[in-house]
Amino acid sequence: MSNSKTKKTYSDMGENYKIKKEQTYDERNKLNDLTGAEWQFATKTVISKIYPSNLQHKLRSQHGGQKPPELCKDLIKTFTKKGQIVLDPLAGVGGSLIGAALCDRKAIGIEINPKWINIYKEVCCLENLEEFPVLCGDANERLKEIKNGSIDFLLTDVPYWIMDQLTHTRSDAAERKSNLSKFNDKDLQTKEEWLAEMKNIFTNAYPALKEKGYMAVFIGDMYRGKEYHFLSADLAKTISEIDGFILKSDIIWHDDSKMLHIYGYPFAYIPSLIHQHILIFRKENR
Numbered sequence: 001m002s003n004s005k006t007k008k009t010y011s012d013m014g015e016n017y018k019i020k021k022e023q024t025y026d027e028r029n030k031l032n033d034l035t036g037a038e039w040q041f042a043t044k045t046v047i048s049k050i051y052p053s054n055l056q057h058k059l060r061s062q063h064g065g066q067k068p069p070e071l072c073k074d075l076i077k078t079f080t081k082k083g084q085i086v087l088d089p090l091a092g093v094g095g096s097l098i099g100a101a102l103c104d105r106k107a108i109g110i111e112i113n114p115k116w117i118n119i120y121k122e123v124c125c126l127e128n129l130e131e132f133p134v135l136c137g138d139a140n141e142r143l144k145e146i147k148n149g150s151i152d153f154l155l156t157d158v159p160y161w162i163m164d165q166l167t168h169t170r171s172d173a174a175e176r177k178s179n180l181s182k183f184n185d186k187d188l189q190t191k192e193e194w195l196a197e198m199k200n201i202f203t204n205a206y207p208a209l210k211e212k213g214y215m216a217v218f219i220g221d222m223y224r225g226k227e228y229h230f231l232s233a234d235l236a237k238t239i240s241e242i243d244g245f246i247l248k249s250d251i252i253w254h255d256d257s258k259m260l261h262i263y264g265y266p267f268a269y270i271p272s273l274i275h276q277h278i279l280i281f282r283k284e285n286r
């Protein structure tokens with residue numbers, strides 16, 4: 001008699017178990033340098049590893065939206081082989097570029113604010129890391145200088161939506177803008193304007209990526225103006241509308257270093273967002 005509570009044995013798991021045991025590299029692997037076991041680990045849809053505050057974290061924290069270089073390195077190792085090229089068209093203080101240097105990949109960045117480029121350069125110098133070129137300017141323009149199909153992996157992190165004044169209730173919009181301007185000097189904008197801006201950037205980035213290449217995009221949801229804004233879902237839909245970008249996964253990065261807040265206490269439930277999304281797309285025909 002079968003018992004639904006009986007634990008599956010490894011032989012029941014068949015192929016999965018075989019992969020799990022596979023500690024060697026498969027010569028047919030055209031995507032990365034991982035063994036079967038490492039590949040299997042890398043397909044997990046939740047990342048709950050705690051990343052250290054290293055690599056000049058304090059200096060990079062002037063940005064406010066910086067990502068852990070070692071998280072970027074883990075993603076880069078999943079989607080590239082040694083020596084391949086990563087592009088970040090919204091590079092900030094260079095989390096993705098530093099991540100590429102940490103695993104012997106090459107990289108190129110674009111960043112509109114020269115202050116962040118200078119911090120990236122300083123970090124490379126202080127940490128004795130390979131410094132990659134970062135083009136200064138609007139990604140929509142500078143992406144035209146990157147040869148079509150020359151990029152193996154696109155890894156980026158979108159600028160925050162600077163919320164429209166009408167939907168903002170917690171503090172006055174001017175104060176909000178001054179807080180946000182430390183990493184983005186744009187005026188307040190509607191969600192639709194923000195999504196249109198993002199669509200433009202990804203449409204312009206598309207030609208640079210090689211056929212069958214992957215793209216990973218960091219995006220956090222927001223709770224503002226009385227409601228939860230599912231920005232990750234909105235952005236996933238917007239990028240999927242660009243012909244040739246197919247959504248492959250939504251990885252949740254559980255960031256346990258985030259401080260909890262008590263905005264609603266003791267009257268209403270307001271979530272403490274301690275996760276971000278990493279949307280995975282592939283350049284291929286539908």
Ligand SMILES: C[S@@+](CC[C@H](N)C(=O)[O-])C[C@H]1O[C@@H](n2cnc3c(N)ncnc32)[C@H](O)[C@@H]1O
Binds near residue numbers: 092093113116156157
């Ligand atoms: C969320 S941050 C990226 C942070 C980055 N992952 C890091 O580790 O530092 C997005 C960056 O995009 C830049 N940016 C916004 N619009 C841009 C545009 N049109 N062209 C180039 N850079 C832009 C902003 O200045 C900001 O530094």
